[in-house]
Amino acid sequence: GAGVSQSPRYKVAKRGQDVALRCDPISGHVSLFWYQQALGQGPEFLTYFQNEAQLDKSGLPSDRFFAERPEGSVSTLKIQRTQQEDSAVYLCASSRDALFGYTFGSGTRLTVV
């Protein structure tokens, strides 16, 4: 597609529930990033893929967070046993090359109640 597509747009989860957030990057974009944006703050890096390889997961806040990109295109961010502090907007971005910049999706707003 023309842009980075994320679904669902909004997700309300009960505390303790598992959630899966999907990112469909721009076709041909090798790099894919996940960011977490808490209310009133800037996006914070979670993890980075180059094709199917997860090259950096240093930003994942706990072992409840898991991301995958098995075929080098669509990526899923999974959060197990959600907690209230997981409430945030989860942004996905893709890039062909850093020189060209990064294209962001509209994000998934996760609210844990």
Next chain:
Amino acid sequence: AQSVSQHNHHVILSEAASLELGCNYSYGGTVNLFWYVQYPGQHLQLLLKYFSGDPLVKGIKGFEAEFIKSKFSFNLRKPSVQWSDTAEYFCAVNPAGGNMLTFGGGTRLMVKP
């Protein structure tokens, strides 16, 4: 690790006023610098970027930014703002050759008609 500071959290201007938003980063090596804008209800969009060359960078919608290496700064400017510039603005950096963007906390700009 690099960090980015945006000192102005909220800015309110009248139409036609001049704008300057501050951005300072901490990183000892060569960096790539970005400004992103997020209009209400929309995704992050790239305004401009600096990789090398002329430190005065022109972006879309009349925005420009100046990289001052000695001050570790990359301030965003616009000579005359419009109501449609109401948005949140994020400065971001990544190390040259790297992929991960580090964002500042954002500046929320409101332009009064």
